[in-house]
Amino acid sequence: MKALFLFFMLLPGVASAGSVVAQRTLPAGTIIMPADVAVAADDRTTGPDQVSQVIGMQLRVMVYEGRRIEPSFLVAPTAVSRNQIVTLAYERAALRIEAEGRALGSGSVGQIIRVMNNSSRVTVSGRIAPDGTVVVDQF
Secondary structure (H helix, E strand, O other): OHHHHHHHHHOOOOOOOOOEEEOOOEOOOOEOOHHHEEEOOOOOOOOHHHHHHHOOOEEOOOEOOOOEOOHHHEEOOOOEOOOOEEEEEEEEOOEEEEEEEEEOOOEOOOOEEEEEEOOOOOEEEEEEOOOOOEEEOOO
């Protein structure tokens, strides 16, 4: 009997209690929209707060239709991609200097990435702002 129980526990389940499942097959990198997810059919204890925590996040891995979306599958959405042209900004009191640069890595809002200034070819590090600019500070 224990072996049968363990066998069923090791099988990939379609849904479990308190789960948010995919309405369609979602490839890696997809930003989850409200139409992409639903509460499992056998579970009505999952509240809208759990569904709202998933919406707006980006998938790290592919999730097939009807499968549970685990928290480990989710990351904050990427604001800047590698090799993307971005605006570099240096702010100090009332002074703001802007330049064009190329991102040497990808990241989400609040993360620090390296960026190469296109005109001087100098590499600097900066924090990604919500509008997609990279703000350079003196670290």
